[in-house]
Amino acid sequence: MSNLRIPGPTPCPPEVLQAMSWQMINHRGPQFAGYLNEVTEGLKTIFQTRNDIFLLSSSGTGGLESAIVNTLSPGDKVLGVSIGVFGDRLASIAKTYGAEVIPLKFEWGKAADASAVAGALKANPGIKAVLVTHNETSTGVTNDLASIAKVVKSAGKLLLVDAVSSMGSINLPVDEWGVDVCVTGSQKGWMVPPGLAMVSVSPEAWKACEEAKMPRFYFDFLKAKKYAEKGQTPWTPCVSVVFGMTVAIKMMLEEGLPNIIKRHERIANMTRHNAIKLGLELFADEKYASNTVTSVHANKGLDGKLLNKIMREEYDVILGGGQQVLEGKIFRIGHLGWVDEKDIDAVFAALKEALPKAGFKGA
C-alpha cells in the first residue's frame, strides 16, 4: 500500500473499505433510510450544527455549485474572497451562473484579512453573499473564518463556505460562527472514498433559497429536503460511499471531535517541524498554516516535479504538486483523515533520501 499523502482522496481504514464492498440494497427502502439518517445525525455533531444537512452524490465542487445556485440569482452581487485555486473556483461558479463577483484576492500563501472583507462590504453595500474558502488546499492556508464570519454576519450578509478540506479535521462550529451554507467532501478528513458532498443549510440560506433564481435541478436543495424527510435522496445516491460514511462517522464519534482536531494539529506541527529540520522552507504564512495540508517551497535547487516522481517511483510515497501558477514551485503533503505519526515519519525518511536526488541543495 502506498503512503498516499495528497490532500484527498485520503487513505481509508480497512473497516471503511470493507463497508464499500457491501452488496447493493434498495436506496428507497427502510435499511438505507436508517443509514442515511445515522450519517446525517453524525454529521450534525461534527458540523456542530442544527441546520439541515444533505448528502449530494458529487465531488466537493458539486457541493460548491449547490451552495451558489440554491441561494443566488443572476445579477446578485457577491464578494469572492480568494487566497488560491479553490477560492477562485468558488467565484468562477458564481460568475458562470450570472452573479456579479467582486473579487477580493490575497497573495497566495497568505490568509484573507477580515478587515479587508469589512472594507469591501462597506464599499459595496449591495453585496448579498460572501464566498470564502475555510482551508485553501492549493496553498495550505487556513483562513481565520471566525473573524471573517463575524464581519460578514454583522453586516447581515449570507456566508457561503468551502470547508471541503477542513470540516471534520479543523474546528468549524457552523452555528456558532453563523455559516449559512457549509460544504465538505467525503474523500477528505472523513476517511471515505470520494463521491459524496455534504452540505449544511441554515434558516437564512433557506430564506435566500426561496428567492434564488439561478437554475438548478440535480443540486436543488428543495428536492433534497423533500426526500430527506423520508430518509431518501431525490436521485439514486452513491450507495457504497454512504455505507463507508456510516462506518467512518462511527469511528469519528468514538475518537471524539476535540481529539480529532488535536490529532490533526499535532500531526501538522510535526510535519512543519520536520520540513524545517530538513532545510525546507514552508510556503504558507506560519500563522495560518493548515492542519490538513502542508505546502513546501520547491527552491534551493529542488525540482518539485522530479521530487514527486522520485518519491512515487522509488519510495511509494504520493505527494501533491503545485497547482496552476504554483506548478513546480511547491509540493504538498496531505495529513488529514486517517493519519498518524508513523505516516509522517515514513514521508520524511523518504524525503531525506529523495531531496538531494531531486537537486535540493538546502540541507
Place this chain on the structure above:
Amino acid sequence: MSNLRIPGPTPCPPEVLQAMSWQMINHRGPQFAGYLNEVTEGLKTIFQTRNDIFLLSSSGTGGLESAIVNTLSPGDKVLGVSIGVFGDRLASIAKTYGAEVIPLKFEWGKAADASAVAGALKANPGIKAVLVTHNETSTGVTNDLASIAKVVKSAGKLLLVDAVSSMGSINLPVDEWGVDVCVTGSQKGWMVPPGLAMVSVSPEAWKACEEAKMPRFYFDFLKAKKYAEKGQTPWTPCVSVVFGMTVAIKMMLEEGLPNIIKRHERIANMTRHNAIKLGLELFADEKYASNTVTSVHANKGLDGKLLNKIMREEYDVILGGGQQVLEGKIFRIGHLGWVDEKDIDAVFAALKEALPKAGFKGA
C-alpha cells in the same frame, strides 16, 4: 443476501464488490489514468461508438442534466418525448434551464410513436433538439429508438437520449442510430454500484456545445474533455466506482455484447411468461415490453404496496413499486445487469405464495 429485483441499484458480482474496497490512489496519477482510459475504451465498445465518452461523478439524472445544459441555450425549442416519469424528468430539466419544451406525451405503458415525432417536428420547424427516453424504467417500456432516431436525424435535429436503464443491456448502437448525447448510469446494466453517469458526445453535439448558453460548471463537457486528454476528470471522481467499472467492463467484454443482449431478452421473456402463468397482467404494451424491467398490474384484488412489503419482509425479495400516478397500481421486477434464470425462479416461487396474501384473486 436479498434478491434485489428493483431496476437499479442492481446486485453486483463479488469481483466488482471486491474492487469497490480497493484502497484509494491518486486520482491525478498514472495508475488512475490507466483505469479511466480502460473503462472509457470498454464503454465505447458497448456504446458502439467512436464518440467521446465521459465519466461524470453523479447519478444518471446528473448525466441527463449534462446532456441538456451542454447543448442548449435558454429559449431553445425542444421536443420532449415522454412515456413516463423519466421522459417527464428530462423535459423538466430542460424547462428548468430555460428551454421551451414542446411536450409529446404518450399514454403510460405505451411506446412513443415515431410518426407522431415526425409530425411534431414538421409542425414546429424551430425545434432544435429531441429528448427521448430509450427505456422508460417507470413503466417498463422500451421505445423504438431506431425509428425515432431516423426521423429526428433526417430532420437534422439534435438527439439527446436517456439510456440510463438500457445501455449495456438492450441494443443501442449510438453511431449507427445517430444519438448525439447518450446517458447511462453505473448502477443499472453495468453491475456496479451507483455514483457514475456515463455520457457519449457526438461531433454534432460538440458543435451545439460551442453555442450552448445554458450555465454549467460541474457538468461542463469542455472541462471533462480537457482533463480526459490527460486521463483525469476535472473534479475528484468517484474513484471506487471507477475501480468497480474496470472489473465489470472486463466481465462484460468477456461475455460479449451480443450475448449480454440475448441474456436480457431471454430473462425478460421468462419473467413475462411466468407472470402471465400466475394470472398476472402485464402493464406494458407487449410489443414494447422492456428487457430490463417488467411492470405488472396490481389488479384483481392485489394490493401492490402490501405485496412489496410481504415480498421484502417474508421472502427477502425486493421489488419496485409504481411511481407517481402508478403508485400502488403496478409493481415492477428488475432484471438487468448481474441476473440469471435462478434469480427469476426465486422471485416467482415467492410471488406464488405472497400474491394471495396480498389479496390477489386472479390465479
